[in-house]
Structure formats: C-alpha cells, structure tokens
Amino acid sequence: MNKTGYIEEAEKDLLHTYNRYQIVLEKGEGVKLYDTDGKEYLDFAAGIAVCALGYSNDEYKNALKEQVDLLLHTSNLYYNAPIVKAAESVKRISKMDRVFFTNSGTEAIEGAIKAAKKYAFTRDGFAGHEVIAMNSSFHGRSIGALSVTGNAHYREPFEPLMPGVKFADFNNLDSVKAQITDKTCAIIMETVQGEGGIHPATKEFLQGVRELCDEKDILLILDEIQCGMGRTGSMFAWQAYGVKPDIMTVAKALGCGVPVGAFLMTEKVAKKSLVPGDHGTTYGGNPFVGAAVAKVIEIFERDHIEDNAKVVGEYLAKRLDEVKDKYSFVTDRRGMGLIQGLEITKKPGEVSTKCLEKGLIVITAGSNVLRFVPPLVITKDDVDEMINILTSVFDEIA
Numbered sequence: 538m539n540k541t542g543y544i545e546e547a548e549k550d551l552l553h554t555y556n557r558y559q560i561v562l563e564k565g566e567g568v569k570l571y572d573t574d575g576k577e578y579l580d581f582a583a584g585i586a587v588c589a590l591g592y593s594n595d596e597y598k599n600a601l602k603e604q605v606d607l608l609l610h611t612s613n614l615y616y617n618a619p620i621v622k623a624a625e626s627v628k629r630i631s632k633m634d635r636v637f638f639t640n641s642g643t644e645a646i647e648g649a650i651k652a653a654k655k656y657a658f659t660r661d662g663f664a665g666h667e668v669i670a671m672n673s674s675f676h677g678r679s680i681g682a683l684s685v686t687g688n689a690h691y692r693e694p695f696e697p698l699m700p701g702v703k704f705a706d707f708n709n710l711d712s713v714k715a716q717i718t719d720k721t722c723a724i725i726m727e728t729v730q731g732e733g734g735i736h737p738a739t740k741e742f743l744q745g746v747r748e749l750c751d752e753k754d755i756l757l758i759l760d761e762i763q764c765g766m767g768r769t770g771s772m773f774a775w776q777a778y779g780v781k782p783d784i785m786t787v788a789k790a791l792g793c794g795v796p797v798g799a800f801l802m803t804e805k806v807a808k809k810s811l812v813p814g815d816h817g818t819t820y821g822g823n824p825f826v827g828a829a830v831a832k833v834i835e836i837f838e839r840d841h842i843e844d845n846a847k848v849v850g851e852y853l854a855k856r857l858d859e860v861k862d863k864y865s866f867v868t869d870r871r872g873m874g875l876i877q878g879l880e881i882t883k884k885p886g887e888v889s890t891k892c893l894e895k896g897l898i899v900i901t902a903g904s905n906v907l908r909f910v911p912p913l914v915i916t917k918d919d920v921d922e923m924i925n926i927l928t929s930v931f932d933e934i935a
C-alpha cells in the first residue's frame with residue numbers, strides 16, 4: 538500500500554478524533570524520522586515529548602528485545618524483577634518514596650487524584666474533599682483527568698464531570714488562595730504547562746503554593762508528564778524550584794515509547810493513602826514496561842541526558858529569541874530547557890504544515906503557540922538546522 542492508500546484506509550477505519558498531518562511515518566534513526574516515501578524529517582516533537590532518546594537507540598532496543606524473549610506480562614498478583622528495578626530507579630531520580638505504575642499519563646493523574654482523596658479521607662474520617670486545579674492546564678482525557686483540566690472546549694460536551702474541582706489562575710497565588718476551603722485536599726498543576734501554551738510556573742508562585750499547602754495540610758500534586766524526565770534541564774522540573782511535591786505524575790518520556798506512566802508519593806502520603814482494594818491495573822507495571830523504564834533511567838543517569846537538555850535548551854532559547862526579534866508576528870518565547878514555545882499571531886497549524894513539507898516536524902500548543910519538544914539527545918547543529926527551516930517558512934509567510 539502507498540501513502541495515499543494508508544491515509545484513505547485510516548480515515549475509513551479509525552475513529553476520527555485527530556486531524557492528522559498527511560504523512561505516514563515508518564522508521565526513525567537518531568533525531569530523524571522517515572515516511573513511507575523515504576522522505577527524511579528532523580524531529581522537534583519526539584512523539585509529543587516521549588522519544589527522549591531519539592529513535593533506534595541500540596542499548597534501549599536490546600533491553601526490550603531481551604525482555605520480549607523472557608516474559609511480557611504476569612499481572613500485579615505476583616512480583617516481577619524488572620519492575621522492582623524500575624521502581625528503585627524512579628525513586629532514586631525523584632527522591633519520592635512510593636510509586637504506582639500506570640499505562641498512560643491520564644491514568645497517572647487518575648491515581649494521583651485518588652491518592653490525595655484517600656489521604657484526606659483517612660485523615661478526616663469523611664469524604665467530600667475538593668481539588669484546586671489551574672486554568673489552561675492539561676491533565677488528560679478521561680472523566681477524572683478532564684475534571685482537573687482547565688480547558689472549556691475539552692470539557693463541555695462531557696459535563697457533568699467529577700464534582701468538587703475549583704479552578705484558579707496559574708502563576709496567580711491570590712487566585713489559588715481564593716479557592717481554598719476547609720474541604721480542599723489537593724492542588725494540582727503542571728510545573729510547566731505544556732498543551733496550554735508552554736508556561737513555566739514562576740518561582741514565587743510554586744513556592745507560595747507549597748507554603749499554602751504546608752500550612753493547611755493540602756497535598757501538592759505536580760504533573761511532570763510532559764516537562765519531567767530531564768526535559769527542563771533537571772530530571773524533574775520542580776527540582777529547580779526548591780520545592781518538592783507530595784504526589785507527582787510522570788509518563789511520556791518515562792518509557793521513551795513504551796506506554797507507561799506512574800504516580801509517586803512521599804511516605805507521609807502513602808501511610809494514609811491507597812491500600813489493597815483501593816486501586817489496581819491489569820497491565821500497569823508489567824515486566825516489559827519495567828525493563829523499558831529501568832533501561833531508560835540507566836541511560837539517563839549514566840549519560841546525564843538532562844545536562845544536554847540544559848545546554849542545548851539554552852542554545853535553542855537563544856536562537857528562538859533571535860527569531861522573535863526578527864519577525865514581528867512572533868510575540869513571545871517561553872520555556873525551560875528543551876520545552877520551548879514560540880507565540881505567533883499567524884496560525885501555528887499552518888506553520889507546522891509548511892515546516893513538514895520542508896522536512897521539519899514541529900507541533901503546536903494552545904491556539905497560538907509553536908511547540909518545540911525535541912528528543913533530549915539533539916545537538917546544537919540540529920537546532921541550527923531546525924532554525925534554518927523554520928525561518929525559511931517564516932520568510933514565506935511574513
């Protein structure tokens with residue numbers, strides 16, 4: 538079948554929940570992807586911040602192949618060795634105390650909300666607690682995760698959602714204070730808002746929320762699904778803020794392509810939170826994903842992947858600032874490390890389509906932002922190549 542055939546067939550068979558770019562990707566090597574016509578693309582999206590190690594990393598592939606030959610799945614009724622190693626590794630890089638592995642980011646959010654509710658239930662002896670979430674946030678598409686997602690367009694058709702959620706403005710401490718009641722059990726936010734348009738939390742805000750939480754025994758849930766795993770230049774974005782969450786979610790780059798997420802918590806939370814019967818998953822934390830996570834973290838720690846994200850991220854920010862200064866339709870550049878956004882007054886979807894034609898993969902965020910979340914192994918030369926293609930598109934549309 539050729540490209541047109543695949544696309545026509547896909548549009549007949551798959552539920553139409555995405556307006557996809559008109560290419561069929563077939564293989565990857567390093568930071569390049571190739572479509573079924575053999576066309577090469579420089580990848581600045583990494584499968585939405587997932588493929589942190591790029592494509593076709595031999596060491597990673599071999600670890601997966603070995604595990605495929607041994608054992609894929611057993612269920613959580615038994616122990617397995619790979620997930621023990623994965624748990625130990627993810628605890629070491631996060632300094633959190635307990636972890637529950639999920640199949641996706643959304644499920645990590647579900648678990649985090651349940652963990653917080655159960656903590657408050659155990660502490661107070663009654664249910665009915667509230668959660669404060671942020672406007673313009675994104676936490677996933679299930680009913681629970683959607684309930685804490687501050688985007689009316691995503692929510693409206695599915696209401697009523699989970700009750701007891703109040704929204705505050707990100708980076709506005711007073712607006713968070715205004716939503717706190719006696720029933721508040723948790724405040725959930727992304728350390729760097731991703732889908733909402735690449736907005737890093739300010740230090741004052743995150744530290745202020747942490748203090749509020751400490752005063753009132755409210756749990757701080759940080760969603761590091763997109764910004765975590767080295768992307769900002771720290772293993773987790775919050776590590777650069779001098780705060781620590783009570784509960785944290787990760788996914789995307791955790792398995793570098795194998796579907797896996799996790800929610801983690803401190804021992805203080807774990808002691809009063811989920812116990813046998815409260816939560817579970819059939820696939821979550823199976824030996825296959827365990828082998829992936831353990832290997833990913835081994836490579837991250839040995840090769841200091843987050844240091845490359847910091848150095849190349851600073852270079853990317855500098856080059857994007859130059860682009861911003863050159864084109865009047867670029868109104869802002871925001872981000873940390875290798876999660877960067879360029880706010881433009883042109884349609885970002887049209888820009889990313891034109892980039893694709895010229896062999897560059899970039900994606901959008903929010904309604905007016907071009908998003909750059911490349912593999913964390915990119916080099917400054919890759920950044921230069923990206924900027925050349927991007928500016929050639931900008932020259933055309935200027």
Ligand SMILES: *Cc1c(COP(=O)(O)O)cnc(C)c1O
Nearest residue numbers: 641642643675676677731762763
């Ligand atoms: C992608 C994302 C999610 C949802 O993760 P899925 O794996 O798509 O379920 C949740 N939170 C943030 C910040 C994300 O970027």
